[in-house]
Amino acid sequence: MPKDYKDNMPISRRKFIEELRRYEKGSVSRRHFLGVTGLGFATAVMAGAVPGLRPRKAYSAGELGDRVVLATWPNYHDEANFSAFTKATGVNVQVNVFGSNEEMLAKLQAGGSGWDVFVPTNYTITTYVGEKLIEPLDLKMIPNYAADAFEPRFADAGTVGGTVYAVPKNWGTTGYVVNTKHTKGKKLTTWKEFWDITKTDFSGRTMVHDYQLTTIGNALKYFGYSFNSVDPKELADAEKLLLEVKPHLFAINSDYQPPLRNGDAWMSMCWTGDGKQLNTDMPEMEYVIGKEGGEIWSDFYAVPKRAEHRAAGYALINFLLDPAVNARETLAHGYPVADSRTNKLLPKELLEDPILYPAQELLDTLEFGAAATLTDPNRAELLARFKSA
Amino acid sequence: MQGKWINRLLLMPATAWFLVMLVLPLVVVAIFSFGERGAAGGYVPAFTLDQYLNLPARFTAFKNTLLLAPAGTLAALLIAYPLAYFLAVRASPKWKTILLVMVIVPFWTSILIRTYAWIFILGGRGIPTLLEFIGIEGVRLINTPFAVLVGIVYGYLPLMVFPIYVSLEKLDKRLLEASADLGSPPLRTFRQVTLPLSIPGIATGCMLVFILLMGEFLIPALLGGGKVFFIGNALVDLFLQSRNWAYGSAVAATLVIIMLVTVTLYMKLVARVGEQREDVSIL
Amino acid sequence: MSQPSDVEFVNVTKRFGDIVAVDHVSLSVERGAFFSFLGPSGCGKTTSLRMIAGFDQPTEGDVRLSGESVVGTPPYKRPVNMVFQHYALFPHLNVGDNIGYGLRQRTPQPPRAEIEKQVSETLELVRLSGYENRRIWELSGGQQQRVALARALINHPTVLLLDEPLAALDRKLRREMQIELQTLQREVGITFILVTHDQEEALSMSDTICIMHDGRIVQTGSPTQLYDEPINRYVADFVGKSNFFEGKVVEADGQGARIETPAGRTFAGRNPRDAASLQAGAAAVLAVRPEIIFVGSPGAGAPYDADVEAPAVIRNRIFLGEQTEYLVEAEGLGEVLVRAPKHAETQTGGFNPGDQVVIGWQAAAALALEDA
Incomplete structure (x- = not known):
């Protein structure tokens, strides 16, 4: 996968300061900040949202307003696409980047998030609907969305009670990446091995996400429980494991690329795209899906209620779902798409990449996140106890 | 009459600010702390002490804060004092200005960026690599309480240096001569004259640094790797991840109370010194 | 030698970079004397004092205390104590602790009770009994001055150094303290070395005064000697007031000289003791103190046989109480300052600006001086 062309470009001072302010306000995550400022190794994704640099485009200007605010995940877009959108519509894309679904929900x-479009993960959508935080999508405004082109298992979560609230963006898996230089020839294949080697040979070298769903879920997998369990007894087991492992961890942090790259950390829980990026640059980095299972997920575009630039938001979703645009997105970030129209435009070697498209028998064991985990107070508190222990 | 009106007018902005920005949030926090978490997070009105009874679940965070905040303050003091002393007493006027500017310059960039630099300095390719050159292997610094301490001291050093510098700068150098003249060698003069007379600066610096450290979350998050947890981090988590506003409010209220108690005790101590001294007031 | 010297400078020079603060100074201060350095600021008097205290070290030459060289000895090892210009009292200590400070620096430290006893005795000496627990900032300027004195005296130094000790006090208090200092010095019998720019202060308290100028000693002597026998114009000008008439020596014999002014008048004056004798043809001045000049009505006659007489016009009159000062414009002399004592004023009834008068003096009271 080609690395984002922005990766090696120095960031402008102005943009840096702006990013910094946003980070300080808490509207972007640290991971984003580090990525975008070039301070981290993560590839930069950032819209041309610098005030004063906005191109004045007469075409349909005024119709959609001059800006749209998108809340999304790090390393998850091709900036060139945003520029193209701005060129076509006169609307600048302002990006807020988040680290967890919990943060987005919070x-x-x-209130007053100011977003026009955001990117929730499959299991959170029913909660957003239940809490009346997102609106049913006006599909007439998204002609590029063709329901039959999408694989249903990655699209269904967007529909609640027969109403479409969200349309699919990308999907992926949560496994772990391991630096095989340090495994002494041993091949890791399970979550049990992930946790066990952390307590021994990899002590002080493993990272887990700062994220309840994956960190707790993958600890549950150690015991063969469901990734989504909210059973108090099973959670107690997971907590025991986590507390036992904690002294052996390098860090609890979702920004795992920099330490993996500089050699401080040898192994980390990892999402598809990061695994692909690391593996491309450092072939010794191997992406593993635990045999016991783990998470498969699908991300969506949704529109919050009372969005300020609602029309521009819909226009952006529609633009990004254009198969040609979507293909460019995947080429930039390395996450697969569930849209058959887009896949036709992607190179064969990408469609056969085992990191993006793991073997079927591995995929079969994976679970989609369950809505209950998002709101379950015990899981949230468990992670907090783990971190503060 | 007119004077009274002017006084009221002068105090109005501060009073309004104080009420809206300080008192009101504190009241909200106090009310929330007796409530409950909503089903999907947030706050549900109730009257329960459960949140306070659950405080022991954040024992480690309180412990880390209450250990590392004073330790950081002390370490900053030990490093800042000689520096401030050098700047105020020994540096030539020309160098003094240059060095003072150098102390301030880091403030022009965000603490975030400066702390981030420490991730690399303390990370595997930083100091540990240098140590390997001299044969010390296997040293791990990043994501340890030590790394957090280093970050704290680095980040807050100027806040400690300046008050001490000011108090040493205004110290009458003839007092040092007087002490020498009365038979006291330099080291004793330092202990008997310089040090006591710089207490106002020390008190101010320690107060500033300590209070700010009690609410710190950025440095532990960056240099502690999520493993060295302060109360500030616990609060960020409670409000931004688990969305448990009630419990978060209880933790925040407890932090405020701890601060009030600590600061009051400290003020009393300083006031007791102040009774004896013209130059030491409450801060 | 009648008395051993407490302080000796042997050819002492002190330079700060290019600036020569003290230039080849040699002097000796007798034990138990009240010695003053007098001069304008920048004359080297304070640097000299600081070299005795040990805050500055001489660049060349030797400084001796009780006959022993102290060059290189730090201040805290010298048996001298200083009263600083603005007292330099420790603001964080009370009066008692300030005064006891020197005792507490001793090894072994005297017992607490002993220190308290001595502090109380010293407070009595400076008439501040019972002030032990007062805060420094609660004291008046005069009281602070006494605390500073007590803080130094309690150590029984060989020499007590006083750096402009009275400069911060008001005039009346200054007079009182002058007397007190003098009394105190006699009581304790310690050598006092005072630095001052105030000639009146130096004259009223000192046994010996050393007048400095540009880092050098100009003249050393008793107050009377300096007043009556100044060796040059600088000293005559600095100590007391004088009228100076510039001119050329036309005739000199070692006892006195005749000086001719550019206006063509010739005056006689005597040579002071110790002064270098004047050479004919050299530039010189005639110094005449205002109080030896009489002023009278024209035709009323001089009160004594005046050697010099000149008609004059009163320009200005300043009433000083015990005497009256006139500035007159005298024919062939220019402006002349004259002091008339009370008894003379009663006789003449005094004069007003514009009045025609006659002034005059006796040649024996005028001094012929080097113009330096």
Whole structure:
């Protein structure tokens, strides 16, 4: 996968300061900040949202307003696509980047998020609907969305009670990446091995996400429990494991690329795209899906209620779902798409990449995240106890 | 009459600010802390002490804060004092200005960026690699309490240097001569004259650094790798991840109370010194 | 030698970079004397004092205390104590602790009770009994001055150094303290070395005064000697007031000289003791103190046989109480300052600006001096 062309470009001072302010306000995550400022190794994804640099485009200007605010995940877009969107519509894309679904929910719950479009993960959508935080999508405004082109298992979560609330963006898996230089020839294949080697040979070298769903879920897998369990007894087992492992961890942090690259950390829980990026640059980095299972996920575009630039938001979703645009997105970030129209435009070697498209028998064991984990107070508190222990 | 009106007018902005920005949030926090978490997070009105009874679940965070905040303050003091002393007493006027600017310059960039630099300095390719050159292997610094301490001291050093510098700068150098004249060698003069007379600066610096450290979350998050947890981090988590506003409010209220108690005790101590001294007031 | 010297400078020079603060100074201060350095600021008097205290070290030459060289000895090892210009009292200590400071630096430290006893005795000496627990900032300027004195005296130094000790006090208090200092010095019998720019202060307290100028000693002597026998114009000008008439020596014999002014008048004056004798043809001045000049009505006659007489016009009159000062414009002399004592004023009834008068003096009271 080609690395984002922005990766090696120095960031402008102005943009840096702007990013910094946003980070300080808490509207972007650290991971994003580090990525975008070039301070981290993560590839930069950032829209041309610098005030004063906005191109004045007469075409349909005024119709959609001059900006749209997108809340999304790090390393998850091709900036060239945003520029193209701005060129076509006169609307600048302002990007807020988040590290967990919990953070997104917290922001929407607190009110005044200011977003027009955001990217929730499959299991959170029913909660957003239940809390009346997102609106049913007006599909007439998204002609590029063709329901029959999408694989249903990655699209269904967007529909709640027969109403479409969200349309699919990308999907992926959560496994772990391991630096095989340090495994002494041993091949890791399971979550049990992930946790066990952390307590021994990899002590002080493993990272887990700062994210309840994956960190708790993959600890549950150690015991063969469901990734989504909210059973108190099973959670107690997971907590025991986590507390036992904690002294052996390098860090609890979702920004795992930099330490993996500089050699401080040898292994980390990892999402598809990061695994692909690391493996491309450092072939010794191997992406593993635990045999016991783990997470498969699908991300969506949704529109919060009372979005300020609603029309521009719909226009952006429609633009990004254009198969040609979507293909460019995947080429930039390395996450697969469930849209058959887009896949036709992608190179064969990408469609056969085992990191993006793991073997069927591995995929079969994976679970989609369950809505209950998002709101379950015990899981949230468990992670907090783990971190503060 | 007119004077009274002017006084009121002068105090109005501060009073309004104080009420809206300080008192009101504190009241909200106090009310929330007796409530409950909503089903999907947030706050549900109730009257329960459960949140306070659950405080022991954040024992480690309190412990880390209450150990590392004073330790960081002390370490900053030990490093800042000689520096401030050098700047105020020994540096030539020309160098003094240059060096003072150098102390301030880091403030022009965000603490975030500066702390991030420490991730690399303390990370595997930083100091540990240098240590390997001299044969010390297997040293791990990043994501340890030590790394957090280093970050704290680095980040807050100027806040400690300046008050001490000011108090040493205004110290009458003839007092040092007087002490020498009365038979006291330099080291004793330092202990008997310089040090006591710089207490106002020390008190101010320690107060500033300590209070800010009690609420710190950025440095532990960056240099502690999520493993060295302060109360500030616990609060970020409670409000931004688990969305448990009630419990978060209880933790915040407890932090405020701990701060109030600590600061009051400290003020009393300083006031007791101040009774004896014209130059030491409360801060 | 009648008395051993407490302080000796042997050819001492002190330079700060290019600036020569003290230039080849040699002097000796007798034990138990009240010695003053007098001069304008920048004359080297304070640097000299600081070299005795040990805050500065001489660049060349030797400084001796009780006959022993102290060059290189730090201040805290010298048996001298200083009263600083603005007292330099420790603000964080009370009066008692300030005064006891020197005792507490001793090894072994005297017992607490002993220190308290001595502090109380010293407070009594400076008439501040019972002030032990007062804060420094609660004291008046005069009281602070006494605390500073007590803080130095309690150590029984060989020499007590006083750096402009009275400069911060108001005039009346200054007079009182002058007397007190003098009394105190007699009581304790310690050598006092005072630095001052105030000639009146130096004259009223000192046994010996050393007048400095540009880092050098100009003249050393008793107050009377300096007043009556200044060796040059600088000293005559600095100590007391004088009228100076510039001119050329036309005739000199070692006892006195005749000086001719550019206006063509010739005056006689005597040579002071110790002064270098004047050479004919050299530039010189005639110094005449205002109080030896009489002023009278024209035709009323001089009160004594005046050697010099000149008609004059009163320009200005300043009433000083015990005497009256006139500035007159005298024919062939220019402006002349004259002091008339009370008894003379009663006789003449005093004069007003514009009045025609006659002034005059006796040649024996005028001094012929080097113009330096």
